[in-house]
Amino acid sequence: MFSELKFPVPWGHVAVKAWGPSEGHPVLCLHGWLDNANTFDKLIPLLPRDCYYVAMDFSGHGLSSHRPAGSPYHFLDYVSDVRRVAAALQWRRFTLMGHSMGGAVAGMFCFLYPEMVDKLILLENLGFLLAPEDTEAWLKSKRMVIDRLLSLEAKQQTPKAHSPEAALQRLLEANRHLTAEGGAILLQRGATETPAAESRVLYGGAVRETPAEDSRPRSHHYSKRWTLGTAQARQQKSLCERPTGGVRVYPQRAHPASRGAWKSFCAPE
Numbered sequence: 155m156f157s158e159l160k161f162p163v164p165w166g167h168v169a170v171k172a173w174g175p176s177e178g179h180p181v182l183c184l185h186g187w188l189d190n191a192n193t194f195d196k197l198i199p200l201l202p203r204d205c206y207y208v209a210m211d212f213s214g215h216g217l218s219s220h221r222p223a224g225s226p227y228h229f230l231d232y233v234s235d236v237r238r239v240a241a242a243l244q245w246r247r248f249t250l251m252g253h254s255m256g257g258a259v260a261g262m263f264c265f266l267y268p269e270m271v272d273k274l275i276l277l278e279n280l281g282f283l284l285a286p287e288d289t290e291a292w293l294k295s296k297r298m299v300i301d302r303l304l305s306l307e308a309k310q311q312t313p314k315a316h317s318p319e320a321a322l323q324r325l326l327e328a329n330r331h332l333t334a335e336g337g338a339i340l341l342q343r344g345a346t347e348t349p350a351a352e353s354r355v356l357y358g359g360a361v362r363e364t365p366a367e368d369s370r371p372r373s374h375h376y377s378k379r380w381t382l383g384t385a386q387a388r389q390q391k392s393l394c395e396r397p398t399g400g401v402r403v404y405p406q407r408a409h410p411a412s413r414g415a416w417k418s419f420c421a422p423e
Contacts, residue, residue: 166219
């Protein structure tokens with residue numbers, strides 16, 4: 155018998171298929187190119203029964219969500235998927251078993267996180283090969299990318315809705331060089347109007363319902379809330395991570411005097 159599980163990720167979910175006792179020795183199984191978790195259906199029953207086998211569908215495979223349209227599928231993205239699933243299962247150390255492409259991903263994961271893997275099993279794969287002179291630099295840079303990405307995702311919060319006046323005030327307080335007129339001009343494209351009674355906020359590729367700050371009857375002008383730093387705005391601008399867990403957004407083409415205005419759009423409350 156097996157069970158089906160789903161773990162949330164920013165673009166949807168990662169699906170996994172599990173066999174055996176949950177308290178057994180953890181084994182994470184990685185499928186090959188264009189395959190899915192079912193590739194292990196005939197193999198798992200032949201293996202020791204005291205292990206907990208979890209076969210995951212990589213993003214865009216099996217029952218896992220596809221990444222957003224136009225996004226590439228790099229090997230390092232699959233390694234990030236493995237790291238997310240291990241975190242969701244709260245596994246500190248486990249066995250990795252990979253077939254074909256999954257074997258390459260498993261080898262790369264072992265290289266980046268050797269302290270998390272007790273055994274590596276490769277089926278029809280040579281593992282992960284890297285020139286010796288590139289080892290140290292590659293390890294440092296790629297592990298940092300994955301760790302910082304997952305740390306940022308864990309800190310993300312649903313953006314809060316503000317009245318137009320409050321949104322403008324917040325923008326001006328964070329950017330003393332801006333005039334009220336200049337701030338209002340930027341907010342026309344940098345904020346989204348949402349109903350006051352029930353704010354619909356774009357976040358992480360999904361729409362979430364959030365309670366408004368004040369649902370009392372107001373005039374038409376004051377019956378809206380503005381959400382700063384929406385997903386739509388982020389897609390149109392380059393992103394860089396903030397140590398506080400938010401993101402700093404810069405216009406791709408903007409007058410130097412206006413660049414500072416975007417700093418506060420996604421700043422945590």
